[in-house]
Amino acid sequence: EEAAAKSEDGELYARLGNIYLDSDEYKKAITAINKGLARGGVKRPDTARLALGMSYFNDKQYDKAREAFKAAGRDERSAKYSQQWLKYLDSELERQAKLRDS
Structure with missing residues (x-):
């Protein structure tokens, strides 16, 4: 965390997030x-945005997860993974709605 704070760019923070x-x-x-x-x-x-989306998803912040996955999908290198995560979301x-309704 200390190294990331001292770094001039955000790469170390992204790695730390992973x-x-x-x-x-x-x-x-x-x-x-x-x-x-x-x-x-x-x-x-x-890929940082994919990791961000996964973090939001696992923290049950689903709207923010959706935003992060959509942002990641704007890059063709992550478009496929983004779509898979959006479908899973x-x-x-x-599934959660069905559990609540039963």
């Missing part, structure tokens, strides 16, 4: 990735 995501620390991942994207200089902002919301 580490937090892998450690199931979703709120920390969200904060780190957003800092990285805001700072700029992230080599693959599309929709199916999960549908």
